[in-house]
Amino acid sequence: MGGRLKIALLLTPALVVIGVLFAGGLVVAFVQSLGYVPAIGMTDLTLNAYREILSDEDFFDSLVLTLYVSGVSTGVATVLAVVAALALRRSSGRVSAVVFQLPITIPHLVAAVGIALIVGQTGLGARLAALLGLVGEPGDFPALLYDEYSVGIILTYVWKEVPFIALVVLASLRGVASELEDVARTLGAGAWQRFWYVVFPVISPSVVAASLLVFAFTFGAFEVPYLLGKSYPTILPVMAYNEYRDIDLSARPTAMAINVLIALITGAVAALYLRLARNLGRRG
Amino acid sequence: MSARLELENVCHRYGGDEPALENLSLAVEPGELVALLGPSGCGKTTALKVVAGLLRPTAGDVRVGGLSVVGTPPERREAAMVFQKPLLFPHMSVAQNVGFGLRMRGTRKEEAGRRAEEALRRVQMDGFAGRSPEELSGGQQQRVALARALVTEPRLLLLDEPFSALDANLREEMRELVLRLQREGGHTTVFVTHDQEEAVILAGRIALIFDGRLQMYDRPEAFYDRPATREVARFFGATNFIEGLAKNGSAHTPLGDLKLGRPAPPGALTLTIRPEAVRLEGGENSFRARVISASYLGTQVHYELQTAGTALRAALPPHVRLAVGDEVTARLPAESLWVLK
Numbered sequence: 001m002g003g004r005l006k007i008a009l010l011l012t013p014a015l016v017v018i019g020v021l022f023a024g025g026l027v028v029a030f031v032q033s034l035g036y037v038p039a040i041g042m043t044d045l046t047l048n049a050y051r052e053i054l055s056d057e058d059f060f061d062s063l064v065l066t067l068y069v070s071g072v073s074t075g076v077a078t079v080l081a082v083v084a085a086l087a088l089r090r091s092s093g094r095v096s097a098v099v100f101q102l103p104i105t106i107p108h109l110v111a112a113v114g115i116a117l118i119v120g121q122t123g124l125g126a127r128l129a130a131l132l133g134l135v136g137e138p139g140d141f142p143a144l145l146y147d148e149y150s151v152g153i154i155l156t157y158v159w160k161e162v163p164f165i166a167l168v169v170l171a172s173l174r175g176v177a178s179e180l181e182d183v184a185r186t187l188g189a190g191a192w193q194r195f196w197y198v199v200f201p202v203i204s205p206s207v208v209a210a211s212l213l214v215f216a217f218t219f220g221a222f223e224v225p226y227l228l229g230k231s232y233p234t235i236l237p238v239m240a241y242n243e244y245r246d247i248d249l250s251a252r253p254t255a256m257a258i259n260v261l262i263a264l265i266t267g268a269v270a271a272l273y274l275r276l277a278r279n280l281g282r283r284g
Numbered sequence: 285m286s287a288r289l290e291l292e293n294v295c296h297r298y299g300g301d302e303p304a305l306e307n308l309s310l311a312v313e314p315g316e317l318v319a320l321l322g323p324s325g326c327g328k329t330t331a332l333k334v335v336a337g338l339l340r341p342t343a344g345d346v347r348v349g350g351l352s353v354v355g356t357p358p359e360r361r362e363a364a365m366v367f368q369k370p371l372l373f374p375h376m377s378v379a380q381n382v383g384f385g386l387r388m389r390g391t392r393k394e395e396a397g398r399r400a401e402e403a404l405r406r407v408q409m410d411g412f413a414g415r416s417p418e419e420l421s422g423g424q425q426q427r428v429a430l431a432r433a434l435v436t437e438p439r440l441l442l443l444d445e446p447f448s449a450l451d452a453n454l455r456e457e458m459r460e461l462v463l464r465l466q467r468e469g470g471h472t473t474v475f476v477t478h479d480q481e482e483a484v485i486l487a488g489r490i491a492l493i494f495d496g497r498l499q500m501y502d503r504p505e506a507f508y509d510r511p512a513t514r515e516v517a518r519f520f521g522a523t524n525f526i527e528g529l530a531k532n533g534s535a536h537t538p539l540g541d542l543k544l545g546r547p548a549p550p551g552a553l554t555l556t557i558r559p560e561a562v563r564l565e566g567g568e569n570s571f572r573a574r575v576i577s578a579s580y581l582g583t584q585v586h587y588e589l590q591t592a593g594t595a596l597r598a599a600l601p602p603h604v605r606l607a608v609g610d611e612v613t614a615r616l617p618a619e620s621l622w623v624l625k
Contacts, residue, residue: 176371179369179371180371182338182358182365182367183365183371183373184359184373185338185357186336186338186358186361186363186364186365186433186442187359187384187432187433188359188362188388188436189359189385193388197384197388198373201373201375202373202375
């Protein structure tokens with residue numbers, strides 16, 4: 001019992017911060033989404049904000065765009081990360097440390113600016129392409145920022161999240177997966193058979209867990225789409241931000257309702273992740 | 285079918301974490317069980333991995349059935365290996381684990397399932413086919429790993445300390461199982477262990493390896509009766525070493541002139557004798573000694589005897605009761621004295 005109390009006490013500072021800032025914020029957001037904003041005299045609890053959002057085509061355009069960006073970013077990052085991890089697993093720790101850990105330390109904001117400088121129509125990539133004669137002049141370079149397919153946003157996410165997924169996968173590849181692969185080899189399994197029947201099933205829980213985290217993050221993240229996204233439709237967090245900044249304070253419940261819906265969706269993904277993580281733990 | 289295995293001057297160097305091997309040469313006859321024995325880090329597991337193909341020798345040749353396999357990847361060597369850990373595939377049932385090798389060779393599902401069940405019966409794990417590996421105890425998992433290796437009817441069966449993680453009772457049970465399976469199946473088997481007792485019980489021949497070098501390769505009893513060197517003798521529990529000078533079929537030692545069973549080349553030599561071979565009687569090669577310690581071991585009593593210039597250990601039946609301080613006459617029978625190289 002004493003041990004448990006000690007753990008609880010040690011966790012308290014972290015829990016207070018999380019509790020006040022995160023849970024507190026969530027509660028305030030939820031209450032405001034129900035139309036309770038006493039500062040401007042709104043005190044009746046209603047579901048009007050939700051009703052309004054769910055009947056608004058703009059919201060669904062944003063939802064589809066958000067799912068598209070998160071889904072494509074996560075999918076592309078996952079595939080590239082698994083391939084990279086497989087390629088790097090026999091190399092020394094130092095190579096993978098440099099290749100992978102460097103991008104992880106760079107903030108998303110900086111990464112977004114960096115990508116913009118490289119792939120923008122006045123950027124390095126466009127000028128290089130013009131120089132090599134691939135396009136007539138830099139302005140003919142395909143629009144990859146503020147564009148219909150959100151290429152700039154996806155590129156930024158892929159660049160940032162590949163290392164994260166790859167490091168998680170690498171850890172499980174270097175652990176029991178390589179020993180199981182040796183067993184499979186002596187039992188007569190060729191390279192593809194080993195990958196398909198042994199390595200992939202063994203690493204897949206960690207692949208899924210890591211990519212779910214990436215999905216949840218990209219679904220709720222604001223800064224990259226804000227910098228690199230087109231103005232309509234916007235990604236959900238950007239839409240919420242725009243409603244929040246509306247000079248008409250009565251738009252506040254709408255902003256908060258969008259936030260609550262984002263939280264619900266990422267919460268569902270997180271719950272899925274926890275279940276997978278538990279299964280993974282049981283196996284290990 | 286089981287095959288003859290030959291290692292010829294196999295070397296393994298610059299291998300990162302792997303201990304080195306220096307010119308290892310030995311042959312295992314078809315159906316024979318050979319133990320690679322030695323202290324940890326001596327290179328015995330390296331040797332096994334070279335045979336399996338998981339490591340490439342830096343020099344030398346490995347032949348299976350007379351043909352070199354150095355260029356053959358492990359998956360085409362038909363050398364099934366059982367590791368220290370069971371390493372069952374966690375996402376497959378017990379039956380799928382056992383059937384894995386057959387499925388990889390293209391055996392149909394029903395056939396693989398049937399043969400997996402049969403293999404599970406042979407390791408007394410029938411009834412566990414549908415279980416998941418995590419539901420099994422360590423010993424059960426290792427039985428399944430054994431079945432998984434045997435079901436493919438490998439040309440070579442390679443066992444890398446498969447029981448070292450199990451407790452003593454279970455280990456004994458598993459040894460009997462391996463002996464029975466090996467007799468029934470007639471697999472050419474190489475068994476790595478650091479446990480001298482395990483090697484003696486299981487193996488037809490033992491290859492003793494120190495520091496990547498083969499010290500002695502012979503039947504188990506030879507390691508007790510005719511050890512090649514002092515180190516080999518010591519590894520097998522010998523403690524009696526007598527320095528002397530050979531001349532005319534006997535040795536001049538601090539115990540007096542000892543008659544030898546076999547002639548030795550003239551010059552300095554070291555003699556050894558098993559504690560069980562020391563007799564308490566007069567006659568040829570006898571001398572006076574004083575008991576300086578006694579330890580009772582149930583079926584035997586171990587005595588330390590102090591004589592002129594040296595101490596000897598004697599293991600005697602418990603009905604011979606000697607007390608510390610007793611003066612006795614001890615004899616070293618000539619036929620039990622062995623000259624070390």
